[in-house]
Amino acid sequence: MTNVLFLAIDSLRADAIFGGSVVTPTIDSYARRGAAFHQCVCTTTTTTPSFSSMLTGCYPPKHGVRGLQGYRLSSALETMPEAFASAGYSTYAEVTGPLLPETGVLRGFSEARHRQAYKVPFFGWRDEVVSKMRSYVEPWFMLLHIWEVHRPYRSPPDFEKRKDKAGYQAAVHATDEWLEPVFAAAGDDAIIVITGDHGEEYPDTAFDFQMLRAARRARRAFRLSQWFPYLDNRFAGMEIGHGFALHEHLVRVPLVMSGPGIAPRGPVADQVRHVDIFPTLADICGLEPPAHADGRSLRPLIEGRPLPEEAAYMEAVGVKLEGDRIVGARTPEWKLLVSGGGKRSLLRIGGANGPNESRNLYAKHPDVAHKLESFIQSVTDTEVDADSGMTDEEEATVEKHLRDLGYL
Numbered sequence: 001m002t003n004v005l006f007l008a009i010d011s012l013r014a015d016a017i018f019g020g021s022v023v024t025p026t027i028d029s030y031a032r033r034g035a036a037f038h039q040c041v042c043t044t045t046t047t048t049p050s051f052s053s054m055l056t057g058c059y060p061p062k063h064g065v066r067g068l069q070g071y072r073l074s075s076a077l078e079t080m081p082e083a084f085a086s087a088g089y090s091t092y093a094e095v096t097g098p099l100l101p102e103t104g105v106l107r108g109f110s111e112a113r114h115r116q117a118y119k120v121p122f123f124g125w126r127d128e129v130v131s132k133m134r135s136y137v138e139p140w141f142m143l144l145h146i147w148e149v150h151r152p153y154r155s156p157p158d159f160e161k162r163k164d165k166a167g168y169q170a171a172v173h174a175t176d177e178w179l180e181p182v183f184a185a186a187g188d189d190a191i192i193v194i195t196g197d198h199g200e201e202y203p204d205t206a207f208d209f210q211m212l213r214a215a216r217r218a219r220r221a222f223r224l225s226q227w228f229p230y231l232d233n234r235f236a237g238m239e240i241g242h243g244f245a246l247h248e249h250l251v252r253v254p255l256v257m258s259g260p261g262i263a264p265r266g267p268v269a270d271q272v273r274h275v276d277i278f279p280t281l282a283d284i285c286g287l288e289p290p291a292h293a294d295g296r297s298l299r300p301l302i303e304g305r306p307l308p309e310e311a312a313y314m315e316a317v318g319v320k321l322e323g324d325r326i327v328g329a330r331t332p333e334w335k336l337l338v339s340g341g342g343k344r345s346l347l348r349i350g351g352a353n354g355p356n357e358s359r360n361l362y363a364k365h366p367d368v369a370h371k372l373e374s375f376i377q378s379v380t381d382t383e384v385d386a387d388s389g390m391t392d393e394e395e396a397t398v399e400k401h402l403r404d405l406g407y408l
């Protein structure tokens, strides 16, 4: 049985790896050796719900994690580590940020360690994790979640500190380099999966960053969350860089899979989804297919065979699911967005000139819109009771972490 390293780099945009503007030779080498999905879409632009989708193969209505705070993963679903454990694997998680054990997202890992995300040195966790990996009991499945690309952008001591696009790109470049010993510890015969949990919206320039800082001050000074919760949520999204919108740069993430059982396919242009990861790995590793998954195995694409097009469901929820969430559906050609207030936008994203996210074609293409609306309905129909079941103490622990991370 093959070891599996599932690496999730928080806030990693697709174009950071596949766009050609950031040098990432380490990740590129896995993209060449295996399958590089250039059009992978995440499920939500918020960390905890996004991981819940990757680890269950299900969309949020079914797994129940609808925000950063106040939800616990539905116990009715089998998680990816549970499936690997049933097949005889040892399962390890090294996570950070909001992925606290209280959220249920770490269910199924026999050893799960949550480390601090803020005020820590760049890759300060690495030596300890690498030495642990060398003593893992084989076969193993490991989830490694890293925060080096998340705001505030951090970079190793020899890089210039920047808070804008240049800072983001430097963090991605350095991360690629600093990951080398981790991949070496996984070994040449492991399956390697690399993705981002969602994309990122960075200030393009240092001036843009100053504007963001002013927005943050306004939030605090005027206690916006109390008087204008909608506005506060929007500002919070701007501050964090993701969480309350479904723009292309926020929902498109890289997905690279390589190792035994994965042919050297190189770039794959078909749209794939985070919910496909669990069914795919189960298929490649000879596990039972996950019974509840909304996704499907991508093995045909990896082997050069076609798969019929399937839409991707997505939702933007921010910190906590309120009435003003956004839900959406995406195909390679179109994206339909429905705001909490019911406003509908149909956007052409596959046109010859690239995505156009400012022109609403809803009235012009009602047939396309209605098809995507019924797809969204079919997903939201699977909604479970999202009651968290957390104790007050657990809620308080989660809240404290979110505050430290700057989400509240």
Ligand SMILES: [Zn+2]
Binding pocket: 010, 011, 046, 047, 048, 197, 198
């Ligand atoms: Zn994240």
